Amino acid sequence: MLAIGLTHYLVLAAFLFCCGLYVMATKRNAVGILIGAELVLNAAGINLVAFSRYETGLADGQIAALFIIVLAAAEAAIAIAIFVNYYRLLGTIDPDAGDRLRG
Amino acid sequence: MPDAPLTNSPDSLADVERVVPGELRTEEMLLNMGPQHPSTHGVLRLVLRTDGELVLEAVPHIGYLHRCAEKIGESVASFQFIPITDRLDYLAAMINNQGFSLAVEKLAGLEVPERARYIRVIMAELNRIASHLVSFGTYGLDMGAFTPFLYGFREREYILDLFEAACGARLTYSFITPGGVTQDLPDGFLDNLARFLDYFEPKIDEYNDLLSFNYIFIKRTAGVGVISPEDAIAYGLTGPCLRGSGVKWDLRRCMPYELYDRFDFEIPVGVAGGTDRIPREVVAGDSWSRYFVRMQEMKQSVRILRQCVQQLPAGEFRNKPKGILKLPPKEVYLEVEGARGQLGFLVVGDGKAVPRRVKIRGPSFCNLAITKHVCRQVLLADIAAILGSIDVVMGEVDR
Amino acid sequence: MYEAIAFYLLAAVVAGSAFGCVIATNIVRMALCLLGTLGGVALLYFLMAANFLGVVQLIVYAGGTLIVIVFGVMLTSRAAGVRLRPKRSEALAGTLICIGLLAGLVTLLVRTAWPAAQSEAQAYDVAWLGNELLSTYLVPFEMVSVLLLAVMIGAAFLAQPSGKDKEPEER
Amino acid sequence: MSQLEVLLVIGVLIPLASFVLLAFVGARLGKPAAGWVAVLAIAASTVLATMALLQWHGMTPDQRLAAHSAPLVWAHLGAVPITFGVNLDSLTLIMFFMVTFVSTCIFVFSVGYMAGHSDEIDGVSKFHRFFAYLSLFCFSMLLLVIADSLLLLFIAWELVGLCSYLLIGYYFHKKSASNAAIKAFVTNRVGDFGFIIGLGMVFAYLGDLSLAGAAQAFRDGYAQQSALFTQHLLGVSLATWMGMLLFCGAIGKSAQFPLHVWLPDAMEGPTPVSALIHAATMVAAGVYLTARIFVLLTPEAQLFVAVIGCITLSIAALVAIVQTDIKRVLAYSTISQLGYMILGMGVGAWIAALFHLLTHAFFKALMFLGSGQVIEGCHHEQDMRKMGGLCRKMPVTCWTFLVGVLAIAGAGIPAAHFGLGGYFSKDEILAVAWHRVYGAAHGGHVGTWERGNVGTEPDTRVVLASYAQHDPGEQVVHPGHLNPEPRTLNPLLFWIPVLIAYVTPFYMMRCWWLTFMGRPRDEHVYAHAHESKLMYLPLVVLAAGTLFASYYLFRPMVAAAAPQPFLTWAYDGEAAEAAHAQGALIDHGAHRALVPIVGFAFVAGFLAAWLLYRRGLTLAERLAQTLRPLHTLLVHKFYFDELYGLVLVGGTMLVKAICYAFDKYVIDGLVNLSARVTERVSRFSGVVLDQGAVDGAVNAVGRGTWELGGLVRRPQVGRVRNYILFATGGVAVLVLWLVLA
Amino acid sequence: MAEFTTEDALRSRWSAAARPRAVRWFSGLGVVFVLGAAALGLLATRLTGMSYAVALAVAVVLLLTGGSCLGAAVVVQYPRAVGRLLQRLGLPLFLLAVAAIIVVAWAPVLLWPDKPLIVRDVLAVVGAVGFVSLFASFAIWWERKVAGRIQSRLGPMRVGGWHGWAQSIADGLKLFQKEDILPGGGDAVLFRMAAYVTFVPALSLFIALPFSAAWVGRDLDVGLLLIVALFGLGVIGVLLGGWASNNKWSMYGAMREACQVISYEIPLGFSLLIPIMVAGTLRLTTIGELQAGGFWTWLAFRNPFTLIAALTFLIATLASCKRAPFDLPEAESELVAGYMTEYSGFRWALFMFAEYAEMFAAGALTAILFFGAWHSPLPAAWGAAWATGPLWQQALHGVVFSGPLWLIFKGIFFVYVQIWLRWTLPRIRLDQVMHACVQFMLPVTMVVLLAQTFWQLLVPAGSVLAVALNLACTVLGALVALGIASIAVYGLRYRRRLVGTLVVDHLPGS
Numbered sequence A: 001m002l003a004i005g006l007t008h009y010l011v012l013a014a015f016l017f018c019c020g021l022y023v024m025a026t027k028r029n030a031v032g033i034l035i036g037a038e039l040v041l042n043a044a045g046i047n048l049v050a051f052s053r054y055e056t057g058l059a060d061g062q063i064a065a066l067f068i069i070v071l072a073a074a075e076a077a078i079a080i081a082i083f084v085n086y087y088r089l090l091g092t093i094d095p096d097a098g099d100r101l102r103g
Numbered sequence B: 001m002p003d004a005p006l007t008n009s010p011d012s013l014a015d016v017e018r019v020v021p022g023e024l025r026t027e028e029m030l031l032n033m034g035p036q037h038p039s040t041h042g043v044l045r046l047v048l049r050t051d052g053e054l055v056l057e058a059v060p061h062i063g064y065l066h067r068c069a070e071k072i073g074e075s076v077a078s079f080q081f082i083p084i085t086d087r088l089d090y091l092a093a094m095i096n097n098q099g100f101s102l103a104v105e106k107l108a109g110l111e112v113p114e115r116a117r118y119i120r121v122i123m124a125e126l127n128r129i130a131s132h133l134v135s136f137g138t139y140g141l142d143m144g145a146f147t148p149f150l151y152g153f154r155e156r157e158y159i160l161d162l163f164e165a166a167c168g169a170r171l172t173y174s175f176i177t178p179g180g181v182t183q184d185l186p187d188g189f190l191d192n193l194a195r196f197l198d199y200f201e202p203k204i205d206e207y208n209d210l211l212s213f214n215y216i217f218i219k220r221t222a223g224v225g226v227i228s229p230e231d232a233i234a235y236g237l238t239g240p241c242l243r244g245s246g247v248k249w250d251l252r253r254c255m256p257y258e259l260y261d262r263f264d265f266e267i268p269v270g271v272a273g274g275t276d277r278i279p280r281e282v283v284a285g286d287s288w289s290r291y292f293v294r295m296q297e298m299k300q301s302v303r304i305l306r307q308c309v310q311q312l313p314a315g316e317f318r319n320k321p322k323g324i325l326k327l328p329p330k331e332v333y334l335e336v337e338g339a340r341g342q343l344g345f346l347v348v349g350d351g352k353a354v355p356r357r358v359k360i361r362g363p364s365f366c367n368l369a370i371t372k373h374v375c376r377q378v379l380l381a382d383i384a385a386i387l388g389s390i391d392v393v394m395g396e397v398d399r
Numbered sequence C: 001m002y003e004a005i006a007f008y009l010l011a012a013v014v015a016g017s018a019f020g021c022v023i024a025t026n027i028v029r030m031a032l033c034l035l036g037t038l039g040g041v042a043l044l045y046f047l048m049a050a051n052f053l054g055v056v057q058l059i060v061y062a063g064g065t066l067i068v069i070v071f072g073v074m075l076t077s078r079a080a081g082v083r084l085r086p087k088r089s090e091a092l093a094g095t096l097i098c099i100g101l102l103a104g105l106v107t108l109l110v111r112t113a114w115p116a117a118q119s120e121a122q123a124y125d126v127a128w129l130g131n132e133l134l135s136t137y138l139v140p141f142e143m144v145s146v147l148l149l150a151v152m153i154g155a156a157f158l159a160q161p162s163g164k165d166k167e168p169e170e171r
Numbered sequence D: 001m002s003q004l005e006v007l008l009v010i011g012v013l014i015p016l017a018s019f020v021l022l023a024f025v026g027a028r029l030g031k032p033a034a035g036w037v038a039v040l041a042i043a044a045s046t047v048l049a050t051m052a053l054l055q056w057h058g059m060t061p062d063q064r065l066a067a068h069s070a071p072l073v074w075a076h077l078g079a080v081p082i083t084f085g086v087n088l089d090s091l092t093l094i095m096f097f098m099v100t101f102v103s104t105c106i107f108v109f110s111v112g113y114m115a116g117h118s119d120e121i122d123g124v125s126k127f128h129r130f131f132a133y134l135s136l137f138c139f140s141m142l143l144l145v146i147a148d149s150l151l152l153l154f155i156a157w158e159l160v161g162l163c164s165y166l167l168i169g170y171y172f173h174k175k176s177a178s179n180a181a182i183k184a185f186v187t188n189r190v191g192d193f194g195f196i197i198g199l200g201m202v203f204a205y206l207g208d209l210s211l212a213g214a215a216q217a218f219r220d221g222y223a224q225q226s227a228l229f230t231q232h233l234l235g236v237s238l239a240t241w242m243g244m245l246l247f248c249g250a251i252g253k254s255a256q257f258p259l260h261v262w263l264p265d266a267m268e269g270p271t272p273v274s275a276l277i278h279a280a281t282m283v284a285a286g287v288y289l290t291a292r293i294f295v296l297l298t299p300e301a302q303l304f305v306a307v308i309g310c311i312t313l314s315i316a317a318l319v320a321i322v323q324t325d326i327k328r329v330l331a332y333s334t335i336s337q338l339g340y341m342i343l344g345m346g347v348g349a350w351i352a353a354l355f356h357l358l359t360h361a362f363f364k365a366l367m368f369l370g371s372g373q374v375i376e377g378c379h380h381e382q383d384m385r386k387m388g389g390l391c392r393k394m395p396v397t398c399w400t401f402l403v404g405v406l407a408i409a410g411a412g413i414p415a416a417h418f419g420l421g422g423y424f425s426k427d428e429i430l431a432v433a434w435h436r437v438y439g440a441a442h443g444g445h446v447g448t449w450e451r452g453n454v455g456t457e458p459d460t461r462v463v464l465a466s467y468a469q470h471d472p473g474e475q476v477v478h479p480g481h482l483n484p485e486p487r488t489l490n491p492l493l494f495w496i497p498v499l500i501a502y503v504t505p506f507y508m509m510r511c512w513w514l515t516f517m518g519r520p521r522d523e524h525v526y527a528h529a530h531e532s533k534l535m536y537l538p539l540v541v542l543a544a545g546t547l548f549a550s551y552y553l554f555r556p557m558v559a560a561a562a563p564q565p566f567l568t569w570a571y572d573g574e575a576a577e578a579a580h581a582q583g584a585l586i587d588h589g590a591h592r593a594l595v596p597i598v599g600f601a602f603v604a605g606f607l608a609a610w611l612l613y614r615r616g617l618t619l620a621e622r623l624a625q626t627l628r629p630l631h632t633l634l635v636h637k638f639y640f641d642e643l644y645g646l647v648l649v650g651g652t653m654l655v656k657a658i659c660y661a662f663d664k665y666v667i668d669g670l671v672n673l674s675a676r677v678t679e680r681v682s683r684f685s686g687v688v689l690d691q692g693a694v695d696g697a698v699n700a701v702g703r704g705t706w707e708l709g710g711l712v713r714r715p716q717v718g719r720v721r722n723y724i725l726f727a728t729g730g731v732a733v734l735v736l737w738l739v740l741a
Numbered sequence E: 001m002a003e004f005t006t007e008d009a010l011r012s013r014w015s016a017a018a019r020p021r022a023v024r025w026f027s028g029l030g031v032v033f034v035l036g037a038a039a040l041g042l043l044a045t046r047l048t049g050m051s052y053a054v055a056l057a058v059a060v061v062l063l064l065t066g067g068s069c070l071g072a073a074v075v076v077q078y079p080r081a082v083g084r085l086l087q088r089l090g091l092p093l094f095l096l097a098v099a100a101i102i103v104v105a106w107a108p109v110l111l112w113p114d115k116p117l118i119v120r121d122v123l124a125v126v127g128a129v130g131f132v133s134l135f136a137s138f139a140i141w142w143e144r145k146v147a148g149r150i151q152s153r154l155g156p157m158r159v160g161g162w163h164g165w166a167q168s169i170a171d172g173l174k175l176f177q178k179e180d181i182l183p184g185g186g187d188a189v190l191f192r193m194a195a196y197v198t199f200v201p202a203l204s205l206f207i208a209l210p211f212s213a214a215w216v217g218r219d220l221d222v223g224l225l226l227i228v229a230l231f232g233l234g235v236i237g238v239l240l241g242g243w244a245s246n247n248k249w250s251m252y253g254a255m256r257e258a259c260q261v262i263s264y265e266i267p268l269g270f271s272l273l274i275p276i277m278v279a280g281t282l283r284l285t286t287i288g289e290l291q292a293g294g295f296w297t298w299l300a301f302r303n304p305f306t307l308i309a310a311l312t313f314l315i316a317t318l319a320s321c322k323r324a325p326f327d328l329p330e331a332e333s334e335l336v337a338g339y340m341t342e343y344s345g346f347r348w349a350l351f352m353f354a355e356y357a358e359m360f361a362a363g364a365l366t367a368i369l370f371f372g373a374w375h376s377p378l379p380a381a382w383g384a385a386w387a388t389g390p391l392w393q394q395a396l397h398g399v400v401f402s403g404p405l406w407l408i409f410k411g412i413f414f415v416y417v418q419i420w421l422r423w424t425l426p427r428i429r430l431d432q433v434m435h436a437c438v439q440f441m442l443p444v445t446m447v448v449l450l451a452q453t454f455w456q457l458l459v460p461a462g463s464v465l466a467v468a469l470n471l472a473c474t475v476l477g478a479l480v481a482l483g484i485a486s487i488a489v490y491g492l493r494y495r496r497r498l499v500g501t502l503v504v505d506h507l508p509g510s
Helices: A006-026 A030-056 A060-090 B069-073 B078-086 B093-108 B114-142 B147-167 B189-212 B215-221 B229-234 B240-244 B287-311 B363-368 B380-390 B394-398 C002-023 C027-047 C051-075 C088-111 C126-134 C138-159 D003-029 D031-057 D061-066 D090-115 D127-146 D150-171 D175-206 D211-223 D238-253 D262-268 D271-280 D282-292 D299-322 D326-347 D350-377 D395-409 D421-442 D460-469 D492-516 D523-528 D533-548 D551-560 D574-581 D588-598 D601-613 D618-626 D628-635 D637-683 D686-713 D720-740 E006-010 E018-047 E052-077 E079-111 E117-150 E167-177 E188-208 E223-244 E248-279 E284-289 E304-320 E345-370 E380-387 E391-400 E404-422 E430-458 E464-493 E495-499
Strands: B028-033 B045-051 B054-061 B331-337 B342-348 B357-361 D072-077 D080-084
Touching: A006 A030, A006 C002, A006 C027, A006 C088, A006 D720, A030 A060, A030 C002, A030 C027, A030 C051, A060 C051, A060 C126, A060 C138, B028 E248, B045 B380, B054 B380, B069 B078, B069 B357, B078 B093, B093 B114, B093 B331, B093 B342, B114 B147, B114 B189, B114 B287, B114 B380, B147 B189, B189 B287, B215 B287, B215 B380, B229 B240, B240 B287, B240 B380, B287 B380, B357 B363, B363 B394, C002 C027, C027 C051, C027 E188, C027 E223, C051 C126, C051 E223, C051 E248, C088 D637, C088 D720, C126 C138, D003 D031, D003 D090, D003 D127, D031 D090, D031 D127, D090 D127, D090 D271, D090 D350, D090 D533, D127 D150, D127 D271, D127 D282, D150 D175, D150 D211, D150 D238, D150 D262, D150 D271, D150 D282, D175 D211, D175 D238, D175 D262, D175 D720, D211 D238, D238 D282, D238 D299, D262 D271, D262 D326, D271 D282, D271 D326, D271 D350, D282 D326, D282 D350, D299 D326, D299 D492, D299 D628, D299 D637, D326 D350, D326 D421, D326 D492, D350 D395, D350 D421, D350 D533, D395 D421, D395 D492, D395 D533, D395 D601, D421 D492, D421 D588, D492 D588, D492 D601, D601 D618, D618 D628, D628 D637, E018 E052, E052 E079, E052 E117, E052 E167, E117 E167, E117 E188, E117 E345, E117 E404, E167 E345, E188 E223, E188 E345, E223 E248, E223 E284, E223 E345, E248 E284, E248 E304, E248 E345, E248 E430, E284 E345, E304 E345, E304 E404, E304 E430, E304 E464, E345 E404, E380 E391, E391 E404, E464 E495
Parallel strands: none
Antiparallel strands: B028 B045, B045 B054, B331 B342, B342 B357, D072 D080
16 A cells, blocks of 8 residues: 555546546536536546556656646636626526527 | 615615616626725715626715704804814814804804904914815825825824914814904914925925826826716815816805905816826816815915915904804805815804804715716726715714 | 655545535535645646646646636626535435446456556656657647637637626726 | 549538638628528539549549558557548448538528528527538538548547537527437437447457458457457357447437437428438438448347348338328438338348438438428428328429339339339348348358459458558458358348338328328418429429439449448348359349239339328328227327336436435335334224325325326436436446446 | 833733633643654654654644644733733744744755655745744834835834834734634635635745755745746635625625736746746756856846846736735725735734735745845855855855845845835726736737747847847846935935924924
8 A cells, every 4th residue: 555556546536537527417506517527637637647657657648637737727718708608698507507508 | 795774774776776687687786885994084885886896886875973063053052063063074173163153253243353364264274284184195095005194194293283282172173263263373383384384385296296196196096087067066066176177166266255365376276187297197077186186275275374474463363252142133154165165154043142043064065975976887996086086074974 | 655645645635625526515615625626636746746737737727727717606606605406316326326436447447457656757857848748749739729729719709798788998 | 642532522621611611701691692602612512522423433443442542640549540531432432422412402402491581599690500500511421421430430420410419409499499409419429329339349359440440350350259259248249249339329320219219300400401411311321330330240230230220110111101290201201211221231231221322312302302392382381281282383392202202112113123213222122131031041042152253343441451551562361251151030020121111102102192182271371382493493403313313323333332241241242243143142033022022012002092192181080090099109109209208317317216215215114104103002093004004005106106297297308417427327337347247 | 101012912802711711722732732742753763663754854843833832822821921021032032933943944954955855845844834924924014114114104113122023923922812703604614714725825835935056945847837836826715715705895805816816927927938938947946046147147137128027027926916006905995905804813814924925935036036046146156165165154155145045135125125115106906907917018028028039049148239238237237226225325314304304392292
C-alpha cells in the first residue's frame, strides 16, 4: 500500500468519475450537472497524467490533460452562457423543464 | 432585506415589483440604502431598484430624524426657539439662528444695531465656509478619497475655534438672536479671523488641485446627475444645487438682507467645461458643478469676510427688547441664503410671546426631492456622487 | 513514504470533496466542494511531477472555470434558492448504478497487472512540455486556440442582452 | 488522390459548403433563393456523380484498381492507424449516384413544397434552415457512402442521425413533431449503442477499423482460430456477437423489428424530408451498412439478420393494411420493404437486396413526393378516407404514383423476364430464400465451385488492405473457402415473405385507389385540390427513373461490387451467376418454382384491393367490424409503442415503484404489523381482520393498477439526466459483466 | 483624556458565560497540542519508525499551534495582566518572537538543504504563517501611520509605547476575542469556509516565493505561475463569503471582486510574459539571478517595453489586490463594506491578513520580476569575495549586496506605494475599472508584448540601440527614484511649513 502506483491513481479517478456521473444523473440544477461534468473531466485528467507518469513516460498524457483543462474552461463558459439564457427564458435552471425544444 | 418593510411604508414601491412581460424579470432587485449607510449622510433611506450595478430608480424615504421642531416653535417663546434652530442644519447653525431672528425682528419691528449686523454676516459666512468644508470633505469620502475629509475638518476646526471664542459653543451656537447677537466679539477675534483668512484662502486652491481637478474625481462626478436649469427651478432647488445648474440666483444678491448689498462679491454658477480651468468633461448642472460652486463660494465668503473685517464699526451688539417680546398678530415669511439653499421661516404671531405658527422651509428637504428624478439609469456608485453633491443634512430635511 | 502520505492525504481531500458534491443539496456548496476537488487534483499533478499541469489546473480550472461556474450560480441564484431535489427513485437508481460501476471499475483496475511504477519520474520540465506542445502537438494546439476563439465569440453572443434591454449609458 | 476520388470528394463537399453558406447567410438569401442554392449544390454533386459513374463504367479492371489511392492517416490509436479514405467500388458509385439524383429531385420538390408554408418562428423564417439541414444531410449521407473505414462510417452515421433529428423536428413548435424527433433520436441511439460496442469489438479483436483491413483481419482470425471464434458468450461465438452488434446499428437506422417504432412517427417532418430520409436514403443506410459488414458476418449472425428482416417485413405490411394516413401507409410499406432487403442480406441475396434498395429508393421517393403533392394540394389533409377521386384534379400525380405502386408491387410479366425494378429485386430475394430452404435438398450443389472464378472485379478491399502491410505488387494469399456447408433455412423464412408479397400490392393499391379513384368523399378537400408544376416535375423524372432503373441498368453495377464473402456466401454473386450459367447453383428451378407461387401476386393483391375499395369504404368497414380483434391489433400497430412505454420508461419507473413498494409495504408494513398485532389482540375481532385484509388487497390492486397506468402514460421524452442514468447503467452493466465474466 | 492603554484594547469582549468556556477550550487544546508535540518528539521516532525530520516538522507545528492556544487562553483569562505586560515588555518580546519564528522556520531549511522536500514544505508553511502574521501586523500599523501622516495626523501613538507599535497586535487580540457573528439566513458553513478559502491560497503562495536564491520554500520550475494561480484563488473565497452573507451589499462586493480580478488577470498575465520572455523561464530564482549585475540590469530598465510592462504590472496588481483606486469590492461609501460587511472578529481578521499577504506578495513579485529581486543596486559581483567568506562577511554581503533583507525592503516599498496611492486617490467607478482594463491596459500590454517579441528577435543584446535604450531607461528610473527620495527629504525637512498649521491664540483651551 505504501508504494504508490498506477492503480492508486486509477482507483481514485474511478471514484471521482462515478461521483461525477452520479452528480450528472441526479442533480436537478443545470449548473450541478456542469459540476458533475467537471468531476468526470478531472477523473479523466488524473488517468491521463497517471498513465503518462507510470506507463508511457511521454508528454501525450500531460498534453491531453492540458487540453482537457482548456476545453473544460471553454465548455463551462459556453454552458454558463446557455444556462443564463435558459434561466432568462424559463425562470428556472431545472434541466427537466427544458423538454419543450422551443424558446 | 428590504422587501418586507416596503409593503408597509407609506409610499410603497409595490409598483416597482411590477414585471414587464418578456423583459428580464430575473435580474432586478430592490436594494435598501440606508437609513444606516455610509454615504447617505445621516438617516436618509433610499430604496433602489437595481439591475446589477445599474440603478433603475431611487426613491428617498425620510422621517427618521423628525423631532417636531415646528411644533416646538409654537409652544415656546421666540427667544427660546433659537436653540432649536441650531439643530436644523447643524452644520450651519449660525445661519439658522440668523434666519429665525430676522423673521422675528421683522414681525416684531425690532431694530438691529449695525455692528450686530456685521457680526451676523461674519458668523454666517464663516459658518458657510465651515459647512462647505464638511461638504467638500464628505464628498471626497463618498468618492473614496479619505484624505480631503480630514483636511476639510482640520480647517473647520479653526473656524469652530473662532466660534468657540465668540460664543463658547462649537456646534450649537444660539449666538444670533432677535435684536442682535448674544455677546460682543472677544478681543483679538478680528486678528485671528484675518490670520485664518490669510491661511485659508490659498488652501482652497490646494484642495482644488488635490480633489477638484483630480482626473479620477472628474471622471466620477462630471456628467453625472445632470440637472437642467428648468428642472432645478421646477423642483424648487436652491443654493449651490440651483447655481450648479447655471442659474444665477442668490438671495444675498437678488433680495439682499442684512448688509449684503454693501459687499462686493460674485455669484459662482456651474458652467460647461472647456473654459478657464473647468475640465472638458463637465456639463453645467452635473455633480462636479454643484461641488465646484461650493468651492468657489468659499472664496467669495472669504472675500465678504475680509470686507467685514475692514468695515466692522464700533457700537452696540444688541438691541435688547424691553421685557418679553410680544409678537403682533401678523404673518411674516422670510428667507435667507443658507449654506444649502434658501432657508425660510414663516412666523405668525397672535400678540403673545409664543408664536401661533412656525413653519420652516428647509432647503435640504426641497433639494432632496430631485433625487428620484436624477437617480435614474445610473450606476450604484453614482448614487453616492449625486447624493453627495446635493449635500443634504437630515436634521433639516426632517426638522 | 512521503509520497504515500501525501497521496493518501490528497486522495482523501479529492474523494471527500467529490463525495461532498454528491451529497450537497446546495449548489454553492457543490461549487465549494468542486474547489476542493480541483485543488486536490492540482496537488496530485504536482505529486506526479507534472508541475506545469498542476499550475494550469489551478489557474484555469480553479481560478477561471470555477469562478465562471460560481458566477453562473449567482446569476441564476433566485432559482437556486428553490431546492431542486432529485426524486427518490432517481437517487436510488443513481446510487445503485454508480456503486455498481465503481465496484466493477475498481475490481477491474485492481485485477489488472499494470506495469511496475517507473523508479524515477522523468523530469517533466516546462520547457520540454512547451517544445512538445509546439512541435508534436502543434495542430491540436492551434485547433484549441481556434476553438477558444469560437467559444469567446459564442459566449459573448449568447450572453449579450437581447435588443430590448437597455444598455447602461456610455460614459 | 485519383481523379475519380477527387470527383467524389468534391461531390461530398459541395453540399457541406452549401450547408455552411446557408447556415451563415441563409437568412439573408431569403425565401426561394436559399432553396435554389441548395438545389444548385446538390445538382452539381449529381453531375459529378454522373461523371464519376460514366468514367468508372468505361474503365478496365486494372484501371479501376489503379484508381485507388492510399487513405489519409488521421491519427494513431496505439499502433492502429485511423485512416480516412474513399471506398471505391461499383456499389459506392451507384449509391452515390442514387443519393445525389434522388436528392436533387427532392430538393427541387422541396423548393415548391416549402415555399407554400408559413414557417416563421418568432418572426424569423426558418426556410433557409430547412435547406441547410437538407444539405448537411446530403453531405453526411454521401460521406457515409464513400467511407472506407468503420469509424468514418460511424461518424457519418451519427451525422445522418443528427440531421434526421433536426429535420423530423423541423416543426418543433408542434409537440408531436418534437416528440417524434426525440423518439427517432433516442431509438437510433439504442441501435447505435450496439453499433459502437460492435465497433469496439472490431477494434479490440480485429485491430483495424478500415473496411478492408477488418475483413482481412477477420479472415486471418478465422484461419488462426483466434479468440473471436473460439470464445463464446451465452453459447454464441464472439464473432457472431460482433456481427450482431454491428447489425444493431442497421436495426436502428433501417427501422427493423424491435426499433421500427420511430419511422411512422417521423412522418411528422415535412413530406420532402420523409421522401428523402425516411424512404430513399437514410433508412437505406442500414442496409448499406449491412452490405458493407457482410464479410464480417458469421452464418449465425446472418441468420439473425434474416429473422429480423422477416419479422419486420411481415409486421409492417400487416399494419400498413389498416392505416388511413397516406404517409403512414407509405412509412409502413417502407419498413416492410426494408425488411425485404434485410431478409435478402440475411439469406445471402446480397446483390438482390442492394438492387432492391436502389429501385426502392426511386419508387418510394416518387410515392412520397406524390403524397406530398396530394397533401399539399389538399391543404394538409393526410387522411385517405377524406380523399378519393383526386385523379381528375391531379392527373400527373395520380399516374406517376401508379408507376410507383406497380413498381413496389413487383409488377412484371412472369417468365418473360420483363417488369419493373421491384419485380426483379423481390423475385430474386425470394428465389435465393427458396434456394436456401429447398435448393440444397433439391440440388445439393452448394459450394462446389472453385474460388478462382469469383467476381469480375478485383476485390479492391483486399488489395487496399495489402497497401498497409505488403508491397503493392504482392498478391495476398486467401485462406480460401472455409465454410462450404451453409445450413438449410427454416421454410418460414421463405413462406412468410411470399405471403407478404401478396399483401404488399393489396395495401398499395388500397392506398392509390382510396386517394385517386372512386368518388370524392370530402367535397371540401376535393374542391380545393390542385397540382403545382414545380412539384410534379420531379415526380415525372422519378417516375421515369423508376421505369428505367431496372434490372439491366442497375443490377450489373451492384453485382460487380459483390464481395468475396468468406464464411457466408452471396448466393447471387457473380460467382453464382457463373455457376448458374453452368446450371450449378440456383438453377432455373428456383425461378420456375417461384412463378406460380408469387408471379401473379400483384394481380391478386390489386384485384383484392379493387374489390374491397371500389365502392368506397363501406365494404372495408364492414370487414373490419367482422374481424374486430385483428383490426384493433393492427390499428394499434401490435402495441409496440405502448410496450416500449411500459418497458423502457416503465423500467426506470419500476425501480422507483419497487423502492416505493419496499418502503411502503416492507418497512411500513413491519411497523404496521406490530401495530396491527396489538390491535388484533385488543379488538379480538374477526370482522375487522376481514375488512382490513380484503380492503388492503383491493387497495393494493387498485394502487398497482393506478401506478401501472401512470407508468404507461408517461411519454418517453425529455429527461437529459435520465439518459445519462441509462447510459451509465449500461456501462455499469458492461463493466460488471467484464468483471464477472 | 485618559491614557488609552493596551489593557483597554484587550478588555474582554466575551460574555460572562462564554469566557470560561473559551478559556477551557483554548487551554485544553493548547495542552493537547503541546503534549502531542512532546510525545512525538520523544517517542515517535522510536516507536513508529517515523523519520526524524518528519517528527521534528510535525512537532514544530504542534508546538506552535499549542503555544498560540495557550497564549489565547492566557489573554482571555487575564486581559489586564497581559495588557500590562505588553505595555512594559512588549517590544523586546515582540522582537524575540520575530527572531524565534524566523529561526524556527528557516534554520532547518537552510541547515539541511538535502532534507526531503516535504520537510521543507512544512517548515516553509510555518515560516509563511509567521511571516504573514508579522507582516500583516506591521503593515496594518504602518498603513495607519502613513495614512495619519498623509492626513496631517499622527496615527496610532499610544498602544505599546513607541509610536503605538503594538496597535495592530492589540487589535488582533481584540478581534481574536470577539464573538463570531453569523448572519441570519446566511449559509453558515460557507460563511465560515470562505474566510479560509481566501486566506489559505494567500498564505500558501509564500511557499514558492523566493526571498533569495537560497531562501525559498520550494524553488519550482513553475513558481511564477503558481504564485499567480494562488493569487487568483482568493476570489473564490470572496465570492462564497459574499454569497453566504445573505446580504445584498456583500453580494455586490463579491460580484465586483470577481469581475475585477478576472478581468485584470489578463493584463497581469500579459505583463508577466515580458520578464518570462526575457528570462526564458518560469523559475523565479533564475529570473532573480538574472538581475544581479547592478540596477541597470534590472529587468524594468532593460528597454522601454519592460519599463512599461513593469508599470502595467504594478497597476494590475493594484487591481488584483483590490487596493485603491481599485478598492471597489469593499467600497465603503457605496457598499458599506462590500463582501466583508457581515464579517467580524477573527474571520474578518483572516480576510485582512489575506489582503496584506497578497499586497506583500504583489510587491515582492514586482521586485523579483522587474526591480532586481533580492539584489541591491550594486552589482553582486563586487561582493563575490564576501559571499564565500566567514560568517560576518556573509552577513555583510546579505546587507550590502543581495539577500532576503533587500527583497523584504523592496516588497515593503511597493506596499508603501500601494498605501500611498490609497490615501491620495479617489475610487474609480466599476464601468471605468472595466474600461480601463479593456480599453487601456489590454491594448497597452498587448502592444508591449508584441514590441518586446520583435525587440528580442531583431535587436541583438550588445547592440548600440539596446545599450542606449537600456541607459536611457536606467537614467529615467534613477531620476524617478531620486525625485521620490528628494521629495521625501524635502517633505521631512519642511513638513511644518508644508502643512501650514495655524495656532489660534487667545482662545479658551489653546
